[in-house]
Amino acid sequence: MSQREFLRQMPGQAGSTLSPGLATRLHLDAPLLAALLLLMLGGLTVLYSAGGESLDLVFRQSLRFGAGLFAMFLLAQIPPRSYRFWAPFVYSAGLILLMLVLVMGVQAKGAQRWLHIPGLGRFQPAEIMKLGVPAMVAWYFSERTLPPRLLDVVAALVLLGLPAMLIGLQPDLGTAILIAASGLVVLFMAGLSWRLIAIAVILVVTAAPLMYYFVLHDYQRNRVDTFLNPEADPRGAGWNIIQSKTAIGSGGIQGKGWLDGTQSRLDFLPESSTDFILAVLGEEFGLVGISLLLVMYLVVVGRGFFISWQAQETFARLLAASLTMTFFIYVFVNIGMVSGILPVVGVPLPLISYGGTSIVTLLASFGMLMSVHTHRRLMSY
């Protein structure tokens, strides 16, 4: 064992043998959990203001956090080996459900995303795929030698492309891209050759204008137009982005103070408790608040990378890295869109935005991450 490898294995072993704390016994990762809880607490604080001091909203969000933490706890108990075993089944089931959505899904806001299950209510099969796709692609590579050969790359692209396409048909381009991205991250982490990466980047850049004209729906095209020039229709399509930039910019360094953000409190900022909640934070807590948020996210991402690095098996490694990176992509896309450097895509700000099933999925993914970390010692090969 090299010295590096010894050192790499030390902290985990030391941590678990020297102080078998409550967290470890429960298969939870204390630093990650602490960072997540801090983010959630901050999120509730901002949400209270964004929702017009509605305790009801905060309460319902807390319930979701509770459900999410419970899912996280459950998933942390399951060893990565089981994930690897179940990945193809979950993936296939998700694929079937996605097809069902297109056939018999429930319409809402012009898109068909929901599946109605009697007794359980409505849910979005796409949420399953947020975990299913990275798990599946990781499973695929765990069986093969790395770096992947071209055939493996094509196979992986099919595996991630199929669900992405089905979701894109709903249509839900944002989620489709993010799910594809989670699969691509696995591909990248698996050691996809730089040459292929370069070719892919060139392809995407040249294909983008073609996509704009031939693939995108009208409403999606409008979003891109608005992104490129929000001032063209300041009271219509450009309103959201102008108001959110105004909110953030007027916050300054120190912010206007909690509950004192005029942009959100006076309803100038649309979607202030959901997708655009960062603007509320930026307005009320200023650059200081946003920096703190970015630091917290970096802590989470850093811990995630650390867990991936320490993982002892290809599947766990790839899965952990993909989940971590996808989490960061959510953060980047949301903040980028709210601050006007990316087009408006319906992506919530992780752990801060008020919203449905995505919170549960997100916390569940951290449960898997914790599982990777806390079951490490028991594995051997």
Added chain:
Amino acid sequence: MRRPLKLKDHHHEQRIFSLRLFVGALLVVVLTLVLFSRMIWLQVIEHNRYTTMSDNNRVQTQAVAPPRGLVTDRDGVILAENRPDFSLEVVIEQAGDLNALLKQLGKLVTLDDDDLERFEKRRHSPRRPWEPVPLRGRLTQEEIARIAVNQFRLPGVRIAADPIRHYPHGILFSHVLGYVNRINAQDLDNMSLDEQSNYAGTHFYGRNGIERFYEDRLHGKVGYRQVETNARGRILRVLDEQAPVPGKDLRLTLSMKVQKAAYDALGDRRGAVVAIDPRDSSVLAFVSRPGFDPNLFVTGISQKDYSAYRDDRDKPLFNRALQGRYPPGSTIKPFMGIAGLDAGVTTWDRTIFDPGYYQLEDNPHRYRDWKRWGHGRVDLHKAIEQSCDTYFYDLGFHLGIERIHKYLSEFSFGQPTGIDLDAESGGILPSKEWKRKVRRRPWFHGDTVNASIGQGFVLVTPLQMATATAILASHGKQVTPTLAAGEVHHTNRHDLVLKDPGNWDKMAAAMTQVTEGLHGTARAMARGAKYPIAAKSGTAQVFSVGQDETYNEKELAERLLDHALLIAFAPADHPAIAVGVLVENGRHGGSTAGPVARKVMDAWLLNDKGELDVPPSLLPPAKHAETP
């Protein structure tokens, strides 16, 4: 397969993975720095710009219209006030399907085509988002209730209460008060920038009459309010406020009692009455009939009502007292008499013989007297009492048009009186120069002869008749009729100082004979009077009668009948009221216009018990204490 799959090179794979993880982490750091620098850009570098945008979003400066000053008569009776008016407004941005909404509203309140047309026009004129558009004014209590009950299914519909102008006496003061109606872009264009900002919150603007002339004083000074609004334009709190300065109340010299007497006395006839107190130049009554209801104009007159006024052949919108120009007829004679006496052309003792006509020496044309067989031997006194035309033909011919012009100008003929109303007509007092300029014809002696009895080119307004009479009553002291109490207006006329001031009283005595003398032409008006009345009747031809025709008034259409005129002042010895009356197609000044003038003078000079009780002048002479 060159090597078995199971033998994975774990160390190699881990190295690859670690490198990729490192690249990934680097990417995360770089992208986070991108976000951070974006925030620096927005929150530090562009901070001021966005703060301004944010403030512009929420803070609006609203102009607060000052309450318009009230208008009262001299005794404090309210003539123009402000009342809350409930109107229906629609916030277009909240309304959703506008057509469906209007249809639904149409079932709850009456909306005619006029309302909808105006609404369309206002809807498309520039306004700020979320600013409500007025749809209908003057909601009844019942309509307000119906809207309120259905409010929940009427998105964007609101009921606004704004003060609007109300004229409690409606038609009675229509021509003198004028009215206000909605201010328009043209009004604002005609203002200076300062004035424009002063009207920022004002919806109404004075048109015609007192409302127009004293607009500045009645309007007041605009106030401002900085309010914080939400995205839907709802006011959440007031940040700063500067109260408007209310418009000043305006007390008029008009007397409700006299005005009403004049209005009623004219009855349904077309005509005008102006009464002036010669002691202080105050206008006691100012009536032109028919009038109009000024309240109809305030919130926007309907096309139907407006057409009815515009197309009425009696022209109710025409201010006869101020702008109507009529031949003064014989009412000009006392002024001609004064001119003749002072110029030395005649004396009280000089007589002429009237055969029933007057002839210029070198001309066969006969200028006929109204009395076909003539008045016989006539002196000035008798010529006034009996209104002998021939005497004044002769007098005028000897005076000459230049001297006539000079004297009559001092009585305000041929020029605006200077009353505090806009668009006053000055009438016509002809001169040689005037005829050359306007008519491009030389002056003939015949023109002078015609002018001498108030015919021909001479045209006067009823207001001028009253003003000239007031000047006569005050012995030549200038009178500039004034409607606003306490205002003093000046004109470029001079006090008329006669060489023999006794002629004033003698003329008053001769005019008193018009109402009291056996042959006085206005005897009817003095019947039962508690005070002596000096008067002069007049009849103005609308239709000129040919040289040898006799005219049968029954055959003439009513509208071609002579106008009846009368001027009077009373009490003849200490005048406290001077009246000019015009009745269109009233035929005889004495019998038609006389009783009208009498009722007006009674209203002023008699108290409630019918006793002579002359109200004090508005000027503060020490001997008069207070208004009774």
